[in-house]
Amino acid sequence: MNAPTHAPTANASTRTRLPYAARLRLPLICAPMYRVTSPELVIAACRAGIVAALPRNNAPDVATFDAWLARIETAAAELPVRAPYAVNLSTRLAPDEMEHHLALCARRGVEIIISATGDPSELIRRAHGHGMLVYADAVNLHFARKAMAAQVDGVIAIGAGGGGHSGTINHLTLVAALRREFAGTIVMAGAVSNGAAIRAAEILGADLAYMGTRFTATQESGAPEAYKQMLVDAAPSDLSYTDSVNGVPANWLVPSLRSHGLDPRAMPAREPGVRGHAHLPETVVPWQNLWSAGQGVAEIDDIPSVAQLLDRLEAEYRAATAVPAFPQRARTA
């Protein structure tokens, strides 16, 4: 008999892959989002029983970051069951700064560090020293293997169509290929907007789903109201996947570009290989007034509270788990 395609090569049980599974309501992470994730969003997601991640860079300075974590820690301590909370930290911090941030995170009860770009080796080594898990973003197997070689605990497989700096490989391929090589935690990311997609992540071989854009359009997110409404109004055809905004390929909401006089098919010339937005008009700031989203906008037609959203996601997830497999499904269809 052939082994299932997502059988791990090493001997990892679900227990070790997801040591905090019993503390979760759904296998879901509220993804870190620059200028969107507020402490309120993290607290609401923790209260709703899922993992939530705060980007360090959303706080203007370390003191504010610490104050935000203190609020999250206090709110989490009041819960009968405490879902883990995570922090998205740059791999490019100077060693003493990295150490300072990691010590602060550990002191405030952070259980997971998320690394997005750059070499995660040093972050992984130091975070492990503080007893925290590290999950690293990967848009392809090359980056996933680098993180795996550095003993990462989890890989966030960013498939095509995700919000922010997305990849181009379909989740169907990326998650399955990763599971063949990696016995650790796999998180499926990109365009996950409903409970069925969370279930699909598990079926493909992932342990958790990652959800960004859908949480942007919630009451508690820190996004401007006009951004939230644009997500409600937008369709996947309103997105442009381009590096012409800040030098890194990402999915951008075309209406937000147009509202600043930018045409996604005729963007101002950019110096090749240079990151940043110096080529754009001064009033235009990516993430601040040029907005990003994933193709999951197709599923967004309201701006609920996080609690309301989680009730809906859980109902959809449970319904998806009850769908009979072939051939019973074919008979009931």
Ligand SMILES: Cc1cc2nc3c(=O)[nH]c(=O)nc-3n(C[C@H](O)[C@H](O)[C@H](O)COP(=O)(O)O)c2cc1C
């Ligand atoms: C507005 C926005 C900002 C983001 N900022 C960050 C960030 O600061 N750090 C990070 O690791 N990922 C960031 N991401 C990526 C998300 O963490 C996640 O990978 C992505 O939202 C998943 O795709 P989805 O939006 O289709 O659910 C951002 C995504 C969006 C939409």
